[in-house]
Amino acid sequence: MADTIRLASILEESIADGPGLRFVVFAQGCPHRCRGCHNPQTFLSVGGREFTISRLLELYRKNPLSRGITLSGGEPFLQAGPLAQLARAVHAEGGDIVTYSGYRLEQLLDMADRADGIRALLTETDLLIDGPFVLARRSLEHPFVGSLNQRLIALSEKGDRLLEDIVMPLGVPPVERIRFGVGQKIV
Numbered sequence: 001m002a003d004t005i006r007l008a009s010i011l012e013e014s015i016a017d018g019p020g021l022r023f024v025v026f027a028q029g030c031p032h033r034c035r036g037c038h039n040p041q042t043f044l045s046v047g048g049r050e051f052t053i054s055r056l057l058e059l060y061r062k063n064p065l066s067r068g069i070t071l072s073g074g075e076p077f078l079q080a081g082p083l084a085q086l087a088r089a090v091h092a093e094g095g096d097i098v099t100y101s102g103y104r105l106e107q108l109l110d111m112a113d114r115a116d117g118i119r120a121l122l123t124e125t126d127l128l129i130d131g132p133f134v135l136a137r138r139s140l141e142h143p144f145v146g147s148l149n150q151r152l153i154a155l156s157e158k159g160d161r162l163l164e165d166i167v168m169p170l171g172v173p174p175v176e177r178i179r180f181g182v183g184q185k186i187v
């Protein structure tokens with residue numbers, strides 16, 4: 001199994017990519033090509049730079065105040081196997097995992113039967129923020145989503161706590177919040 005991950009960039013400290021202070025990796029490669037995407041430099045799978053999982057863990061550990069790690073992109077599920085390994089190691093150290101995907105959960109569950117690593121990354125994800133960016137439904141007001149079609153989906157008890165920590169501003173339409181994982185095993 002590959003122990004390197006091709007990334008467009010990393011952000012060692014972010015409060016904009018999920019609840020709390022988070023270490024963020026932006027995966028290189030994205031098949032979705034959403035109109036209005038803010039990260040078009042991530043589209044090609046050949047760009048970016050390779051990091052070993054151990055190097056990423058070293059960088060993550062530098063800040064003991066980090067709540068966990070966010071897997072963003074690009075499309076993290078294109079490199080689901082090695083990102084699941086990274087997420088498993090962060091879980092072992094007590095951190096939580098937020099994963100963005102341009103796929104919807106239903107598509108990922110369908111793909112999991114055919115592509116390696118997808119089920120492993122879903123299993124290691126606490127909070128999934130799913131769906132493509134839809135320019136016509138863009139929102140600048142909702143925390144952690146770019147457009148209102150995207151959903152916040154808890155896939156574990158840690159995901160439940162992450163969901164509870166996301167406070168939507170008063171007076172804006174809610175985005176869909178789903179508790180999928182608790183009591184439902186993704187295997």
Ligand code: SF4
Binds near residue numbers: 132
């Ligand atoms: S899924 Fe994200 S990175 Fe990929 S094209 Fe859409 S907005 Fe851009």
